[in-house]
Amino acid sequence: MTAYLVKGVSVVGAAPTDLLIRDGVVAEVGAGLTAAGATVLDATGLVALPGLVDLHTHLREPGREDAETVESGSRAAALGGYTAVCAMANTSPVADTAGVVEQVWRLGREAGLVDVQPIGAVTVGLAGERLAELGAMADSAARVRIFSDDGHCVADPKLMRRALEYVKAFDGIIAQHAEEPRLTEGAQMHEGEVSTRLGLTGWPAVAEEAIIARDVLLAEHVGSRLHVCHVSTAGSVEVLRQAKARGVRVTAEVTPHHLLLTDERAATYDPVYKVNPPLRTAADIAALRAALVDGVIDIVATDHAPHAVEDKECEWAYARPGMLGLETALSIALDVLGPEWDLIAERMSRTPARIAGLEGHGLDPAPGVPANLTLVDPAARRVIEPAELASRSRNTPYARMTLPGRIVATFLRGEPTVLDGKAVK
Numbered sequence: 001m002t003a004y005l006v007k008g009v010s011v012v013g014a015a016p017t018d019l020l021i022r023d024g025v026v027a028e029v030g031a032g033l034t035a036a037g038a039t040v041l042d043a044t045g046l047v048a049l050p051g052l053v054d055l056h057t058h059l060r061e062p063g064r065e066d067a068e069t070v071e072s073g074s075r076a077a078a079l080g081g082y083t084a085v086c087a088m089a090n091t092s093p094v095a096d097t098a099g100v101v102e103q104v105w106r107l108g109r110e111a112g113l114v115d116v117q118p119i120g121a122v123t124v125g126l127a128g129e130r131l132a133e134l135g136a137m138a139d140s141a142a143r144v145r146i147f148s149d150d151g152h153c154v155a156d157p158k159l160m161r162r163a164l165e166y167v168k169a170f171d172g173i174i175a176q177h178a179e180e181p182r183l184t185e186g187a188q189m190h191e192g193e194v195s196t197r198l199g200l201t202g203w204p205a206v207a208e209e210a211i212i213a214r215d216v217l218l219a220e221h222v223g224s225r226l227h228v229c230h231v232s233t234a235g236s237v238e239v240l241r242q243a244k245a246r247g248v249r250v251t252a253e254v255t256p257h258h259l260l261l262t263d264e265r266a267a268t269y270d271p272v273y274k275v276n277p278p279l280r281t282a283a284d285i286a287a288l289r290a291a292l293v294d295g296v297i298d299i300v301a302t303d304h305a306p307h308a309v310e311d312k313e314c315e316w317a318y319a320r321p322g323m324l325g326l327e328t329a330l331s332i333a334l335d336v337l338g339p340e341w342d343l344i345a346e347r348m349s350r351t352p353a354r355i356a357g358l359e360g361h362g363l364d365p366a367p368g369v370p371a372n373l374t375l376v377d378p379a380a381r382r383v384i385e386p387a388e389l390a391s392r393s394r395n396t397p398y399a400r401m402t403l404p405g406r407i408v409a410t411f412l413r414g415e416p417t418v419l420d421g422k423a424v425k
């Protein structure tokens with residue numbers, strides 16, 4: 001195993017120092033380190049962050065390997081600075097049994113680029129009718145702790161209650177895609193001025209807010225853990241703020257795209273901007289940013305949703321919702337938050353690792369800590385070229401945009417997965 005001596009790096013924004021990475025851990029931290037035989041990396045001007053952790057990734061394997069595989073998604077993640085991702089259950093077949101979650105977990109191990117933690121489905125086939133084998137998935141080799149029907153809402157309140165009760169036994173979490181389906185029938189975009197102007201059926205904010213309000217009450221009643229996926233409205237932030245103030249065990253995520261892009265993008269009719277929940281208004285964005293800073297929203301999660309060309313390059317109404325996120329998330333966070341390294345580390349690494357219970361992740365580089373970390377060049381700017389992405393899909397909403405920040409290197413347990421901005425394997 002090669003040792004790496006990282007010279008002159010700023011650890012989470014602190015004064016420059018050196019890091020010695022050896023035998024899978026950060027062996028030493030301090031100025032003027034030397035180490036015979038170590039590969040020296042000049043990290044002048046670079047910032048070291050704990051490896052990023054994504055609580056919400058769609059890897060599409062099994063079933064849609066043309067859009068993404070565990071391996072291609074893992075490579076995209078590593079290039080984005082991630083060392084761990086949680087893989088959503090809406091694959092084909094659905095990850096609703098011990099067999100499927102173990103398959104995804106094993107594929108992640110074989111790829112060896114990030115730790116892939118499968119999320120299990122809440123209901124059989126995501127159909128919302130009966131609970132999947134939550135206990136068997138929890139007891140499997142994949143040790144599933146987060147369950148989600150993401151892509152669909154667990155709309156039945158009784159089923160949601162039973163799911164929350166069931167996972168309480170092993171301190172599991174239900175991650176809800178909050179969308180009251182009766183309020184979003186035929187919806188194509190955010191319901192508001194722009195949808196009226198374009199004549200497209202709207203997806204009202206209340207469809208999200210009503211489910212979050214219900215679910216925080218259910219979680220409070222049961223005393224169980226709820227996680228809210230891709231929060232997108234100012235009203236949702238207020239519901240979460242009140243719930244947290246009462247001590248409800250709820251955590252919430254926001255995506256990079258909901259922090260940056262508005263519903264005005266739909267006026268292009270380019271389906272790359274079609275996503276669930278839909279892009280909202282500038283006022284929503286302002287509320288989401290403030291909530292991310294004050295902690296009402298706990299984390300940034302990508303909702304990386306790769307789609308094949310035929311599912312995206314078609315008429316808006318027929319296009320699948322979703323956009324890529326892994327390779328651009330850190331850049332969007334930098335753009336939105338500025339070089340607030342401690343906040344970025346908190347929202348993109350430490351807190352998601354803690355929520356998901358991922359051991360060895362989300363820890364700042366320090367002596368003895370597993371070397372799961374990423375090196376960022378904050379001064380670099382890059383033009384996003386879809387064809388250059390490692391994802392098998394091309395549906396990035398940031399095509400040809402110039403974004404700040406570049407991932408220079410990523411280490412997983414002391415082994416580089418990215419060096420000099422390129423994937424190592």
Ligand SMILES: NC(=O)N[C@@H](CC(=O)O)C(=O)O
Pocket residue numbers: 058090150151152177274275276277303305306320321322323
């Ligand atoms: N976000 C999306 O628009 N799409 C996701 C599903 C989801 O996250 O709801 C997908 O699987 O493509």
Ligand SMILES: [Zn+2]
Pocket residue numbers: 150151152177229230276277
């Ligand atoms: Zn969703």
Ligand SMILES: [Zn+2]
Pocket residue numbers: 056058088150151303305
């Ligand atoms: Zn999703």
